[in-house]
Amino acid sequence: MSTFVLDGRYIQDHFPGIGRYAFNLAEALARVAPDESFRIIHDPRLVNTRYDLDLLARRPNVELTRVAAPTFSLREQWLGARRALTRDAALWHSAYYVMPYLLPLSVVVTLGDVMPLVRPSEMPGAARRLVYRVLNALAARAARTVITFSRAARDGLERALGIPAGKIVVVPLAADARFGAASTREIASVRDRLDLPEAYALYLGANKPHKNLGRLIRAWARVGPVTDSILVVAGHWDARYPEARIEVAALGLERRVLFRADVADADVPALISGARVFVFPSLYEGFGLPPLEAMACGTPVVAADAPGLAEVAGGAALLFDPLDVGALGDALACALADAGLRASLREQGLARARQFSWERTARETLCVYRACR
Numbered sequence: 196m197s198t199f200v201l202d203g204r205y206i207q208d209h210f211p212g213i214g215r216y217a218f219n220l221a222e223a224l225a226r227v228a229p230d231e232s233f234r235i236i237h238d239p240r241l242v243n244t245r246y247d248l249d250l251l252a253r254r255p256n257v258e259l260t261r262v263a264a265p266t267f268s269l270r271e272q273w274l275g276a277r278r279a280l281t282r283d284a285a286l287w288h289s290a291y292y293v294m295p296y297l298l299p300l301s302v303v304v305t306l307g308d309v310m311p312l313v314r315p316s317e318m319p320g321a322a323r324r325l326v327y328r329v330l331n332a333l334a335a336r337a338a339r340t341v342i343t344f345s346r347a348a349r350d351g352l353e354r355a356l357g358i359p360a361g362k363i364v365v366v367p368l369a370a371d372a373r374f375g376a377a378s379t380r381e382i383a384s385v386r387d388r389l390d391l392p393e394a395y396a397l398y399l400g401a402n403k404p405h406k407n408l409g410r411l412i413r414a415w416a417r418v419g420p421v422t423d424s425i426l427v428v429a430g431h432w433d434a435r436y437p438e439a440r441i442e443v444a445a446l447g448l449e450r451r452v453l454f455r456a457d458v459a460d461a462d463v464p465a466l467i468s469g470a471r472v473f474v475f476p477s478l479y480e481g482f483g484l485p486p487l488e489a490m491a492c493g494t495p496v497v498a499a500d501a502p503g504l505a506e507v508a509g510g511a512a513l514l515f516d517p518l519d520v521g522a523l524g525d526a527l528a529c530a531l532a533d534a535g536l537r538a539s540l541r542e543q544g545l546a547r548a549r550q551f552s553w554e555r556t557a558r559e560t561l562c563v564y565r566a567c568r
Contacts, residue, residue, distance in 0.1 A: 197285040198232040199564050200438050204266050207241040207291050217290040218246040219371065220422055223557035225254040230486030233488040234258045236280060238265055246369035270423065271295050285568035292334040304338040306331060308348045312355040316404050339567045342366050344477055344482035347502035362505045366559045369483050369551040374491040377468035385465040389455050396527060397470035401431050406471030407476040412452065414524035419451040422531045424471055432456035467492040472530045478517050481506040487551060495537040497526050511547035513540060
C-alpha cells in the first residue's frame with residue numbers, strides 16, 4: 196500500500212471548477228483503489244459550502260488532515276517541511292498551479308489550461324500575465340508529471356510554457372453523477388422558479404470574452420424570427436464583461452434573450468434537460484465540460500468547432516465555426532427546426548457521455564501516481 200497526498204485546500208468556494216475536480220477525484224480514487232491510502236489536506240477556515248469532506252473522511256483509506264495554510268499564502272510554501280503531511284507518502288498531488296513549490300517527495304500537478312497565455316485578453320495587464328506565466332512554470336518544474344484534461348490543453352501547455360510532451364499526461368474529466376435526464380416535474384419546477392418559457396435554447400457558463408457571447412447574441416438576432424424558442428443565457432455573471440447585455444439592448448432582443456445569473460447547482464440538471472438545444476460557442480476551452488454535462492442530460496448540443504470542444508464532443512455535437520456569426524446562426528436554426536436531428540444528437544450525446552466517468556478519471560490518475568512513486 197502507498198500513501199498519496201492530495202492537496203484538498205482547493206475544495207472551497209473560491210475554486211468552483213477546481214474544487215469540483217479535486218473533490219470528485221479524491222472520492223473516486225478512494226473508491227477504485229481500496230488498497231491505497233489517500234491523505235487529503237485541508238484548511239477548515241476556508242469557505243466550502245459545496246462539498247462534504249466528511250464523506251471522504253468516512254472512507255477507511257482516507258486520512259483527512261487539517262492545516263492552517265490558506266491558498267495564496269506564504270504559509271503554504273512551508274507545508275513540505277511538515278513531517279505529518281509527507282510522512283511515508285509516495286507522492287503529492289496539487290490540483291492548481293499556485294501550490295507549495297518545494298516539496299520533499301515526487302509531485303504531480305494538474306494544469307487545466309493556460310488560457311491567459313493563449314488568449315491574453317482573458318487577463319489584462321502584462322505584469323499579471325508575467326506572474327501567471329512564472330507561477331505556472333514553477334509548478335511545472337516542481338512536478339514530475341503534469342496532468343491536463345485534453346490534447347488541446349496539452350498542446351497549449353507545450354507551446355506556452357515549453358513543457359516537454361513526455362511530461363504531460365492527458366486524463367479527461369467527466370460529468371458528475373447528478374447530470375442525467377430530469378423528470379418532467381423537475382423541469383417544470385425549475386422553469387417556474389426561473390420564469391422560463393417551455394421552448395428555449397440554453398447557454399450555460401461564464402460571460403468572459405473567450406465564451407464568445409457577442410457572436411451568439413448576433414446569431415440569435417438572425418434565428419429569433421424563425422423559431423418560437425427563447426435564448427436563455429445562464430451562469431455566473433462577471434460585471435467586467437457587459438458586452439452580451441449591451442448587444443441584446445442594441446439589437447432590441449430583450450424579449451428574445453433572457454439572462455439568468457448564478458443558477459442554483461441543484462437546478463442545473465433540470466435547466467439543461469428542459470432545453471431544446473444546448474449551445475456553447477467558446478473560442479477556446481481546455482476541456483469543455485458543460486457540453487458533456489448537456490449530453491449526459493440527453494440535450495442536443497450545438498458547439499464551436501474549437502480546441503477542446505470538438506475533442507470532447509467526439510462527433511456527437513453539431514459543430515460550427517465560432518468566428519462566423521452566420522454559421523452559428525445556421526447551426527442553431529437547423530437544430531431547432533429539425534426534430535429528427537435533435538433526436539439523433541440526443542442519442543449520440545448520451546453514448547458519448549457514457550465514455551467518460553470519474554472512475555475512469557481516477558483509474559488513469561492512479562496510473563500516473565504509480566508511475567511517479
